[in-house]
Amino acid sequence: MSESVIYDIGYQRYDGQRLGRRSAVVSLYLHGLRGVFGLGRPARSKVLPWLVVAIMFVPVIVLIAVMSRTGTQVERYDFYPIQLQAPLAIFLAAQAPELLSRDQRYQVLPLYFSRPIRRSDYALAKLAAMVTAMFALIAGPLFVYWLGSIATISHHPGDARHQTAQFALGLANGVFHAILLGALGVVIAAFARRRAFATAAVIGVYLITSAVAGALSGLPNNNGRFGQLFSPFTLLDGLRVWLLHGKVIDENAVPSAAYGIVSVAFVVVFVLVLLRRYRTIAT
Amino acid sequence: MITDQRGAAARYRQAVPVIETVGLTKRYGPITALDSLTVAIEPGIVGLVGANGAGKSTLIKVLLGLLDPSAGGATVLGHDIVTAGEQVRSMVGYMPEHDCLPPDVSATELVGHLGRVAGLPRAAARERTAEVLRHVGLYEERYRPIGGYSTGMKQRVKLAQALVHDPQLLLLDEPTNGLDPAGRDEMLALVQRTGTEFGMAVVVASHLLGELERICEHLVVVDAGKLRASDSIASYTRTQQLLAVEVDGGAPARDALAARLTESNIHADVDGRALVLALPPDDEAAMYDAVRDTVADLGLALLRLEQRRHRLSDMFSEPRADHGRQSEQGQAAGV
Numbered sequence: 001m002s003e004s005v006i007y008d009i010g011y012q013r014y015d016g017q018r019l020g021r022r023s024a025v026v027s028l029y030l031h032g033l034r035g036v037f038g039l040g041r042p043a044r045s046k047v048l049p050w051l052v053v054a055i056m057f058v059p060v061i062v063l064i065a066v067m068s069r070t071g072t073q074v075e076r077y078d079f080y081p082i083q084l085q086a087p088l089a090i091f092l093a094a095q096a097p098e099l100l101s102r103d104q105r106y107q108v109l110p111l112y113f114s115r116p117i118r119r120s121d122y123a124l125a126k127l128a129a130m131v132t133a134m135f136a137l138i139a140g141p142l143f144v145y146w147l148g149s150i151a152t153i154s155h156h157p158g159d160a161r162h163q164t165a166q167f168a169l170g171l172a173n174g175v176f177h178a179i180l181l182g183a184l185g186v187v188i189a190a191f192a193r194r195r196a197f198a199t200a201a202v203i204g205v206y207l208i209t210s211a212v213a214g215a216l217s218g219l220p221n222n223n224g225r226f227g228q229l230f231s232p233f234t235l236l237d238g239l240r241v242w243l244l245h246g247k248v249i250d251e252n253a254v255p256s257a258a259y260g261i262v263s264v265a266f267v268v269v270f271v272l273v274l275l276r277r278y279r280t281i282a283t
Numbered sequence: 284m285i286t287d288q289r290g291a292a293a294r295y296r297q298a299v300p301v302i303e304t305v306g307l308t309k310r311y312g313p314i315t316a317l318d319s320l321t322v323a324i325e326p327g328i329v330g331l332v333g334a335n336g337a338g339k340s341t342l343i344k345v346l347l348g349l350l351d352p353s354a355g356g357a358t359v360l361g362h363d364i365v366t367a368g369e370q371v372r373s374m375v376g377y378m379p380e381h382d383c384l385p386p387d388v389s390a391t392e393l394v395g396h397l398g399r400v401a402g403l404p405r406a407a408a409r410e411r412t413a414e415v416l417r418h419v420g421l422y423e424e425r426y427r428p429i430g431g432y433s434t435g436m437k438q439r440v441k442l443a444q445a446l447v448h449d450p451q452l453l454l455l456d457e458p459t460n461g462l463d464p465a466g467r468d469e470m471l472a473l474v475q476r477t478g479t480e481f482g483m484a485v486v487v488a489s490h491l492l493g494e495l496e497r498i499c500e501h502l503v504v505v506d507a508g509k510l511r512a513s514d515s516i517a518s519y520t521r522t523q524q525l526l527a528v529e530v531d532g533g534a535p536a537r538d539a540l541a542a543r544l545t546e547s548n549i550h551a552d553v554d555g556r557a558l559v560l561a562l563p564p565d566d567e568a569a570m571y572d573a574v575r576d577t578v579a580d581l582g583l584a585l586l587r588l589e590q591r592r593h594r595l596s597d598m599f600s601e602p603r604a605d606h607g608r609q610s611e612q613g614q615a616a617g618v
Contacts, residue, residue, distance in 0.1 A: 011415065011418035011480075011481060012411075012414055013449055013481060014403075014411060014448070014449035016403075016404070016407050017404055018402045018403065018448075019402050019403070019404055020402060021369065021402075023399070023402060023404070024399065024400045024401070024402055027396065027399035027400055028400055031396045040389075040392045041387050041428075042387055042428055045387055102385055102387075103385070106382065106383065106384065106385045106386065107379070107381055107383045108383055110344075110349060110379045110383055111383055112397075112400060113347075113348075113349055114349060114372055114375070115373075115397070115400045115401045115402075115448075116369040116370070116372045116401065117369075117400060283349045283350075
């Protein structure tokens, strides 16, 4: 009897520390964040996220090169996510399902929900992971751009201060993008068991809302301008202009505050729908 | 160390029931999956047996808080499943019946992650992941993506993730699902070892009575969401030693023997061409003698006289036979 036990070092009882729910949620968040970038996954899961990361950095490198030649800044920080919306949208459409649809498709949820976390913890940790990933995707290149600007065109302390202030505005804009787009992608992916459906749905929302906003803008007397509030591109651009520069794009445009109100409303609705989805999801 | 574990195990085994349900009911629309089930499950390895759809998985999911009960209540390890679900879940390990493993991560990555979600610190999660994967018999392959694993390996990973946080109670739902005979034997041995050597309370749900017979100390039988029986394996088998007798001469000879035995106050049931009678545990020899003498008196040729391997399914089929559903049950709880 004792012989088999002596050689069996496989299983031991555990008497050590047990951390609470908070630690569990943090680990869920970190695992999600790693997963979004394909870390801890096979090489093929890393291709798309890191391709997008590379694409996000290319314009920054070019802009820094131009600055070092010409000595003038050609682009403002807060413009960045607008110009790189396509890679951001692709990243969101591809990786939000990686975060949520996958656990539904392979029926992993019972393994999580049979552990001492709440369903809302799971949903919010995944949302936070997606938002963080989107923010990192925007903030990383901006940080390099800021370093480049300091190195190439800041000759006086005032220049550096100006650059830093602009960088801060760029980060704030990145936060808006990350929250709104992250919540949009996550709430769509939460309803799709299949990755491909979730990806198509996210892209579909982008394309359809843009098309509708574009079509409405052609209405006479500018009556269709409110369509801008319902496309992620135009909504975020309006929000950027209002919050960071405090001005209206033109006289006939949507009242600026509407961008803020609609953005907040969208995020609140997305989060509530997400929480409800996971409260009622069958396991 | 070892004696400490055993001591703790022994102490634990004297403790209160690990699971206690009172009038537990779960309805899905018009379907009642659990029908006011009241049962107390003691520590040890306990089998939860019933046909597919009898309510085994539903019971486990309700206990874990994966499903809300429609009525009644339950405690697991002394905690209420509704008001203290998080405490319950921190002390329980669950192995689902269905596939539940993402294919694109390694066993190490998944089990370590789930250990952390169960509350283990990072270093402890890593250490215990290595230990439990070794315990379930996964070695080099644990660094490869799970998608490439065989069914047997996947079942082992499912067991490992249920063990990683060292639960006090293991709830295993059909742990031998999809395994070949050798794989079944290995999985059952693993479950038995986990339960006996480490004093962990284990509840194994299965529709395969034969498997539960081998590893369980206690059986809980559910049928259509209701409790049918709950008793130790020993008490089932004590009443279930059977003797099968077959004589030459077909049904007339068989019935003649049955009639003569009945005269001697020995009750015999007809089972095909054979007669089956109960062996009294205290005096088996006398029964053998009585049968031999009766056959000889009738001048019949004895073809077969064998002690039946006790089959719990025979026992469970009896109440069903009253409803004239014996054959159906034989398949449902079949071995």
